[in-house]
Amino acid sequence: MEIFKIEGGHQLKGSIQPQGAKNEALQILCAVLLTPELVTIHNIPDIVDVNKLISLLKKLGVKIEKQSQGTYTFQADNLNLKYLESPEFKEDGKGLRGSIMIVGPLLARFGKGYIPKPGGDKIGRRRLDTHFEGFIKLGAKFRYSREDHFYGVEADKLKGTYMLLEEASVTGTANIVMAAVLAEGQTTIYNAACEPYLQQLCKMLNRMGAKISGIGSNMLIIDGVNSLEGTEHRMLPDMIEIGSWIGLAAMTKSELTITNVSWDDLGVIPSVFRKLGITVERQGDDIHIPAHTDGYEIQSYIDGSILTISDAPWPGFTPDLLSIILVVATQARGSVLVHQKMFESRLFFVDKLIDMGAKIILCDPHRATVIGHDFKSTLKATTMTSPDIRAGVSLLIAALSAKGTSTIMNIEQIDRGYENIDERLRAIGARIERVKA
Ligand SMILES: CC(=O)N[C@H]1[C@@H](OP(=O)(O)OP(=O)(O)OC[C@H]2O[C@@H](n3ccc(=O)[nH]c3=O)[C@H](O)[C@@H]2O)O[C@H](CO)[C@@H](O)[C@@H]1O
Numbered sequence: 001m002e003i004f005k006i007e008g009g010h011q012l013k014g015s016i017q018p019q020g021a022k023n024e025a026l027q028i029l030c031a032v033l034l035t036p037e038l039v040t041i042h043n044i045p046d047i048v049d050v051n052k053l054i055s056l057l058k059k060l061g062v063k064i065e066k067q068s069q070g071t072y073t074f075q076a077d078n079l080n081l082k083y084l085e086s087p088e089f090k091e092d093g094k095g096l097r098g099s100i101m102i103v104g105p106l107l108a109r110f111g112k113g114y115i116p117k118p119g120g121d122k123i124g125r126r127r128l129d130t131h132f133e134g135f136i137k138l139g140a141k142f143r144y145s146r147e148d149h150f151y152g153v154e155a156d157k158l159k160g161t162y163m164l165l166e167e168a169s170v171t172g173t174a175n176i177v178m179a180a181v182l183a184e185g186q187t188t189i190y191n192a193a194c195e196p197y198l199q200q201l202c203k204m205l206n207r208m209g210a211k212i213s214g215i216g217s218n219m220l221i222i223d224g225v226n227s228l229e230g231t232e233h234r235m236l237p238d239m240i241e242i243g244s245w246i247g248l249a250a251m252t253k254s255e256l257t258i259t260n261v262s263w264d265d266l267g268v269i270p271s272v273f274r275k276l277g278i279t280v281e282r283q284g285d286d287i288h289i290p291a292h293t294d295g296y297e298i299q300s301y302i303d304g305s306i307l308t309i310s311d312a313p314w315p316g317f318t319p320d321l322l323s324i325i326l327v328v329a330t331q332a333r334g335s336v337l338v339h340q341k342m343f344e345s346r347l348f349f350v351d352k353l354i355d356m357g358a359k360i361i362l363c364d365p366h367r368a369t370v371i372g373h374d375f376k377s378t379l380k381a382t383t384m385t386s387p388d389i390r391a392g393v394s395l396l397i398a399a400l401s402a403k404g405t406s407t408i409m410n411i412e413q414i415d416r417g418y419e420n421i422d423e424r425l426r427a428i429g430a431r432i433e434r435v436k437a
């Protein structure tokens with residue numbers, strides 16, 4: 001087991017380049033299963049979840065070659081579908097949330113797709129109904145074994161249809177789109193998720209010969225085609241990492257430049273941080289955060305009432321950044337209510353921040369009120385365990401701002417989604433060491 005030792009209380013300085021997007025990579029890697037031709041992908045982040053999915057694809061028979069850092073070629077021309085029925089697959093498939101998205105492409109191209117209940121963060125119930133209801137609508141037969149939590153869909157042929165999704169599920173929409181591109185006739189997906197990573201997936205599929213319109217909206221119209229070709233694709237920078245670095249800069253009063261952020265794909269992220277009083281400057285395609293020497297002040301609503309920051313499906317604020325908002329608010333001037341609407345177990349990590357001296361009231365599993373210290377009192381260093389990926393990074397940010405040396409256990413959670421985080425943070429002056437426990 002590895003742990004992070006962090007000596008907090010030091011200002012950072014410099015620039016940091018965000019990695020390729022984790023959640024985009026998980027969709028795009030599954031899409032290589034849709035064609036027997038060569039697919040080249042650039043800017044793939046070197047993180048645990050992505051590497052697990054690459055290893056799963058390899059076992060499935062995809063030929064994979066690393067061309068350079070972040071660039072790989074994939075060719076799914078001779079798959080070993082027997083692997084899907086092996087005990088090994090039942091273990092591998094559980095390892096991450098993103099593995100669920102192999103089901104749509106496999107169903108569309110080979111008439112069957114299986115998956116054990118996928119892993120990912122333990123942040124509340126994470127149902128898969130939207131995925132399978134979509135496949136059933138396209139004509140697939142569904143089976144589920146309660147004993148080993150194993151899902152399966154099979155179909156001789158998929159037929160396009162109209163569907164109104166019960167929820168704008170991100171991985172659900174990606175999965176159904178990847179099935180529908182090879183279905184016979186037209187599929188309409190209403191209440192589709194439309195975040196930039198889904199837009200990227202749809203654009204890539206169109207370059208492969210798919211016919212998807214409505215990209216970026218919540219209604220996708222897909223005219224099925226018989227086969228898809230190879231293509232080349234480049235991943236966007238990871239917007240959750242970008243938000244994490246904005247929070248890190250403010251909380252450690254550091255001047256930081258986050259480079260090549262693809263501003264136009266950040267949606268409301270910069271303005272939500274601005275509501276906490278953080279100066280987020282646009283410099284070309286970079287974000288510049290000046291040192292907040294005098295702290296930052298949370299805005300209130302026009303009528304003077306206390307600000308609420310909550311999540312919503314895109315173009316609303318992503319739930320994956322609420323844990324970062326929460327930790328950054330602990331040192332702001334003023335108060336804010338953080339309302340995590342999507343996930344019901346994602347706020348429990350506030351106990352650790354309270355131990356460190358933060359003023360937070362957990363109102364219920366979805367809502368926490370934060371009363372900022374305005375740096376009049378710093379957080380105290382402590383030993384903590386990282387319960388999920390974003391709470392893990394929030395605790396890391398807290399530790400970097402705290403006085404003294406903190407220890408973070410269970411850092412595999414952080415490595416799941418942040419590439420080489422200790423080395424990259426050391427490069428901007430952080431005192432963080434990875435040590436074997
Ligand atoms: C691998 C991957 O891409 N993971 C992301 C993906 O997960 P994932 O695709 O698993 O998340 P979903 O979009 O399916 O749903 C997330 C949760 O929110 C609920 N829900 C969803 C939509 C909605 O309109 N209302 C609602 O309450 C769902 O019931 C579920 O409990 O999207 C989530 C929501 O942005 C992100 O947190 C995850 O990082």
Ligand SMILES: C=C(OP(=O)(O)O)C(=O)O
Binds near residue numbers: 022096119120417
């Ligand atoms: C919840 C997340 O990831 P996953 O869906 O892979 O668990 C996340 O990236 O914040």
